[in-house]
Amino acid sequence: MDPSRKRAIRLTVALTAALLLASALVWTSFAAGQKELTASQLLSQAKPGQSYVLAGTVLAGSVRHVGTALIFRVRDPALEVSVPVIYRGIVPDPFAAGRGVLVTVRKQGTSFVGEQNSLTT
Amino acid sequence: MAALGRVLLILGLVVALYGIGASLHGARSGQLEWVQSGRRAVYTLAALMTLAFAILEDAFLRSDFSFNVVSSASSTTTPTFYKLAAAWSTQQGSLLLWVFLLSLWSSLILFLTRNRVREIAPYATAVLLGFGAFFVSLTVFFASPFGTTANPPLQGAGLDPLLLHASMMIHPPMLYSGYTLLTIPFAFAVGALVTGRLGNEWIAVTRRFALAAWLVLGIGILLGARWSYTELGWGGYWAWDPVENAALMPWLCVTAFIHSIMIQEKRGMLKIWNVSLILGSSTLAILGTFLVRSGVLDSIHAFGASTLGIPFVILIGAMVAVSIALVTARREVLRSEARLDSLLSREAVFLFQNLVLVAMVAVVFWITFFPLISEAITGTKVSVGPPAFRPFIVPLALVLVALSGIGPLIAWRRVTAANLRRNFTIPVAVGAATCVVLLLASNAAARPFALIMFSLGAFVLASVAQELWRGTAARRASTRDPVPVAFVRLIGRNRRRYGGYIAHAGLAVLLIGVAASSSFAHSRDVILSPGQSAGVGGYQVQYVRPVEHVTNAKVSFGAVLDLSKGGKHVSTLTTTRGFYPAPNDPGLGPISDAFNGQADSNVGLRAGLTRDIWTVVNPDLTPLQSEITAGDRAFLKLMTSLTPAQARQPAVIDWIRYYRAQAIAGLAARYVSHPWPIEFLLIVSPMVTWIWLGALIIAFGGLIALWPIPLRARRRAPARGSARQPAAAPSPPVPVRETVY
Amino acid sequence: MELLVILAVLAAVTLFVSGPLRRAAPSEPEGDRRIAELEAAREAKYLEIRDAELDHSTGKLSDEDYRVVDRALRSEAIEILHELDRAGGQASNGAGAAVDGR
Numbered sequence: 001m002d003p004s005r006k007r008a009i010r011l012t013v014a015l016t017a018a019l020l021l022a023s024a025l026v027w028t029s030f031a032a033g034q035k036e037l038t039a040s041q042l043l044s045q046a047k048p049g050q051s052y053v054l055a056g057t058v059l060a061g062s063v064r065h066v067g068t069a070l071i072f073r074v075r076d077p078a079l080e081v082s083v084p085v086i087y088r089g090i091v092p093d094p095f096a097a098g099r100g101v102l103v104t105v106r107k108q109g110t111s112f113v114g115e116q117n118s119l120t121t
Numbered sequence: 122m123a124a125l126g127r128v129l130l131i132l133g134l135v136v137a138l139y140g141i142g143a144s145l146h147g148a149r150s151g152q153l154e155w156v157q158s159g160r161r162a163v164y165t166l167a168a169l170m171t172l173a174f175a176i177l178e179d180a181f182l183r184s185d186f187s188f189n190v191v192s193s194a195s196s197t198t199t200p201t202f203y204k205l206a207a208a209w210s211t212q213q214g215s216l217l218l219w220v221f222l223l224s225l226w227s228s229l230i231l232f233l234t235r236n237r238v239r240e241i242a243p244y245a246t247a248v249l250l251g252f253g254a255f256f257v258s259l260t261v262f263f264a265s266p267f268g269t270t271a272n273p274p275l276q277g278a279g280l281d282p283l284l285l286h287a288s289m290m291i292h293p294p295m296l297y298s299g300y301t302l303l304t305i306p307f308a309f310a311v312g313a314l315v316t317g318r319l320g321n322e323w324i325a326v327t328r329r330f331a332l333a334a335w336l337v338l339g340i341g342i343l344l345g346a347r348w349s350y351t352e353l354g355w356g357g358y359w360a361w362d363p364v365e366n367a368a369l370m371p372w373l374c375v376t377a378f379i380h381s382i383m384i385q386e387k388r389g390m391l392k393i394w395n396v397s398l399i400l401g402s403s404t405l406a407i408l409g410t411f412l413v414r415s416g417v418l419d420s421i422h423a424f425g426a427s428t429l430g431i432p433f434v435i436l437i438g439a440m441v442a443v444s445i446a447l448v449t450a451r452r453e454v455l456r457s458e459a460r461l462d463s464l465l466s467r468e469a470v471f472l473f474q475n476l477v478l479v480a481m482v483a484v485v486f487w488i489t490f491f492p493l494i495s496e497a498i499t500g501t502k503v504s505v506g507p508p509a510f511r512p513f514i515v516p517l518a519l520v521l522v523a524l525s526g527i528g529p530l531i532a533w534r535r536v537t538a539a540n541l542r543r544n545f546t547i548p549v550a551v552g553a554a555t556c557v558v559l560l561l562a563s564n565a566a567a568r569p570f571a572l573i574m575f576s577l578g579a580f581v582l583a584s585v586a587q588e589l590w591r592g593t594a595a596r597r598a599s600t601r602d603p604v605p606v607a608f609v610r611l612i613g614r615n616r617r618r619y620g621g622y623i624a625h626a627g628l629a630v631l632l633i634g635v636a637a638s639s640s641f642a643h644s645r646d647v648i649l650s651p652g653q654s655a656g657v658g659g660y661q662v663q664y665v666r667p668v669e670h671v672t673n674a675k676v677s678f679g680a681v682l683d684l685s686k687g688g689k690h691v692s693t694l695t696t697t698r699g700f701y702p703a704p705n706d707p708g709l710g711p712i713s714d715a716f717n718g719q720a721d722s723n724v725g726l727r728a729g730l731t732r733d734i735w736t737v738v739n740p741d742l743t744p745l746q747s748e749i750t751a752g753d754r755a756f757l758k759l760m761t762s763l764t765p766a767q768a769r770q771p772a773v774i775d776w777i778r779y780y781r782a783q784a785i786a787g788l789a790a791r792y793v794s795h796p797w798p799i800e801f802l803l804i805v806s807p808m809v810t811w812i813w814l815g816a817l818i819i820a821f822g823g824l825i826a827l828w829p830i831p832l833r834a835r836r837r838a839p840a841r842g843s844a845r846q847p848a849a850a851p852s853p854p855v856p857v858r859e860t861v862y
Numbered sequence: 863m864e865l866l867v868i869l870a871v872l873a874a875v876t877l878f879v880s881g882p883l884r885r886a887a888p889s890e891p892e893g894d895r896r897i898a899e900l901e902a903a904r905e906a907k908y909l910e911i912r913d914a915e916l917d918h919s920t921g922k923l924s925d926e927d928y929r930v931v932d933r934a935l936r937s938e939a940i941e942i943l944h945e946l947d948r949a950g951g952q953a954s955n956g957a958g959a960a961v962d963g964r
Binding site: 003007010014018021022024025026028029030032033034035036037053055060061063064065066067068090091092093094095096097102120 | 283352353354355360460461464476480483484487488491492495501502503504505506508509512513703704706707708716717718719720721722739741742743746800802
């Protein structure tokens with residue numbers, strides 16, 4: 001097999017591998033991804049019983065420990081809207097008022113209950 | 122002093138801009154004096170930035186709260202070491218640190234190359250000063266470290282308690298050193314592309330800087346991982362957090378670069394690849410710097426959304442555009458001088474390794490930026506969690522480890538079957554034996570990927586050991602040195618090769634530790650009363666007694682734990698949770714606000730060579746709630762009973778403070794005297810210490826590879842042979858024996 | 863007081879940075895560039911020879927393969943040394959030592 005043909009084959013194999021990797025990446029990210037909703041989006045779209053990922057900043061002055069639960073409000077980055085969250089589970093050490101957080105929540109009545117250990121910051 | 126600082130920054134900007142002009146003018150007109158002036162501009166920038174940084178640190182040391190940054194990040198009670206480090210915990214201070222480090226390394230490389238690479242150096246100078254000008258202008262126009270206030274507060278806000286750890290304070294200078302060191306080869310690559318001088322010169326002069334960047338950036342990343350493990354309360358060392366990834370990507374890229382430049386040095390191949398890699402690494406480094414301060418992705422580090430996002434996006438865009446334009450314009454000159462002869466050669470192994478590393482960068486990049494990518498495409502931010510990384514990174518890491526063992530065993534250009542047998546038999550046997558032993562003697566089969574990593578790790582360690590042994594033996598054959606001497610001299614005279622092999626061994630140790638700790642950890646979330654115990658990972662953990670500690674800054678509640686195995690006492694651990702006061706929350710009473718601010722965990726850790734036992738406690742304060750509420754009411758009643766005049770008197774304020782402190786101390790004492798069941802997170806993870814050990818070995822190997830050659834040794838060699846004119850000798854004498862590389 | 867310091871710094875910077883311009887240093891002879899290139903190539907070639915020797919002594923290259931590779935590399939190195947002689951008249955850093963024939 002002459003060298004240029006060898007090179008062509010190697011190039012084809014490499015490009016195919018790259019294409020496969022790219023497709024796998026794109027597929028898993030779109031399939032496994034969870035929509036991040038802001039506070040305002042959550043308020044308008046949330047249906048009871050379904051879980052959503054809430055993204056926003058912790059409203060200053062809203063953090064309270066009540067029993068084993070952590071209660072706080074998450075602010076919308078753009079609008080003057082916030083939603084109450086009741087969360088149980090591991091609280092990351094950097095969590096504080098004013099920090100950006102992500103938490104998976106489920107709507108219950110007028111507030112949102114955070115899934116166990118789903119709080120990240 | 123602040124005014125002087127401001128002037129120094131403005132002067133720095135002017136000097137940098139002048140230097141760019143002078144260097145470019147000198148390069149175009151061939152007038153050396155302008156090039157020299159441009160170089161002096163770099164030295165001047167370094168001096169100015171050093172002075173400015175000294176002024177800033179002096180302000181921190183004196184706790185001069187008229188400086189806004191000092192009052193926002195330090196206090197009179199902050200320990201001295203942390204006062205110094207607090208400078209770079211702020212946005213403004215960290216920018217100054219960046220440009221200070223950049224100007225230092227730039228001065229160093231330009232000094233070292235003042236009589237070499239004369240065509241490239243002026244353009245490199247201009248690029249380096251361009252970066253300098255960018256960062257200095259950020260400090261001049263957007264985020265000045267020397268902003269002052271006419272009414273300085275009496276006390277500063279103090280350092281974020283999470284940062285009060287040595288590793289966390291060294292971590293930013295390490296990372297920034299890594300990023301700024303990367304700009305050196307970037308600048309010379311741009312210079313090489315602009316002048317069309319794409320031989321090996323630009324690589325030869327910047328190789329050590331790229332290696333230093335790799336080393337220091339790696340150390341910075343690992344310090345962050347160690348901090349995460351020992352100080353944060355989640356029990357892990359790597360969370361695939363966007364900012365962790367932002368530092369990892371340039372590191373992976375520069376790892377590929379330091380390998381592929383060897384191929385260009387030897388065979389003149391991969392020129393386009395090398396140039397693209399270093400351009401990419403540096404761009405990723407700037408991207409990393411940007412991610413941390415833009416608030417674009419929600420993460421642990423965010424300095425917070427700021428106005429700096431836009432200038433950075435422009436810089437990154439410019440870097441990408443210029444890189445692509447230059448590489449495209451010079452693609453003819455970048456053509457390879459040779460071709461890959463065989464897939465069974467060291468060149469091919471290096472190439473595969475590069476492809477694997479680039480694939481890893483692509484994976485990390487895609488998943489990290491996916492929220493932004495999906496927002497651009499579909500309109501909503503979609504995030505993919507850390508589990509998404511595993512299916513891609515694990516197989517790629519396995520291939521990487523395998524290659525790091527194969528590379529040392531293969532020769533350049535081509536390999537024969539006999540060579541394969543001679544070199545691979547022992548290492549492969551060791552790897553296979555490890556696999557079999559683990560299958561038979563442990564439960565490793567339950568985690569096949571970990572098992573493969575252990576076997577490959579053993580293969581790599583055996584391969585490095587074999588190479589060190591054979592090299593030592595070969596040296597002894599001619600010099601008759603005793604084994605230890607031959608060993609040290611072997612490494613000393615072949616630093617790049619054996620430094621690299623040692624780093625590979627360290628990588629194997631590190632990844633073995635990662636595989637073991639992530640696949641075989643046992644974790645338990647339990648609620649225990651004093652005296653109760655729980656079993657986890659073969660150990661018994663008993664909650665012995667509660668502990669408390671109260672200071673002005675925080676209230677800690679925790680536990681003393683007794684660790685035993687098979688009835689035998691192993692260790693006593695103490696773990697606490699610290700509660701910090703909530704800053705100015707009007708909804709909280711004077712007692713509750715002591716418990717409703719930020720909280721951090723003090724990990725109780727017993728580290729060992731085979732396994733770590735990691736514990737944190739999360740005491741729920743509900744049983745104290747009624748007393749806390751009563752305390753709030755009592756204080757509120759007291760405060761409202763005072764007249765405004767009384768409330769202002771210092772004696773009254775002091776008495777209220779004292780009474781409050783007593784109340785809180787009383788609550789803490791109650792926690793100890795009437796303890797209730799509290800929640801613990803207990804984790805037993807195997808071989809975590811191997812990660813830190815592996816990192817040390819990698820650093821050691823990197824240092825060896827980096828270590829400069831004594832000038833004497835470099836000069837001796839050429840002198841010996843050049844005067845001897847070789848006749849038709851079968852093997853022309855070229856004096857390499859005593860040369861040190 | 864601060865104003866004085868600022869002026870002093872300003873003066874120092876201007877003097878330092880404009881130093882080369884005031885002296886008008888002579889330009890570099892063209893030949894140096896070629897020599898630097900060749901010296902870099904020579905070092906790289908030495909490294910290759912060294913590597914091949916190490917590969918051979920640790921069993922990665924067979925005796926014949928090594929002979930072939932070594933000969934090729936050494937003659938390439940001689941080429942470079944000759945070119946260096948032609949280009950600059952000194953094929954080494956230590957000119958004095960070379961003349962001694964050490």
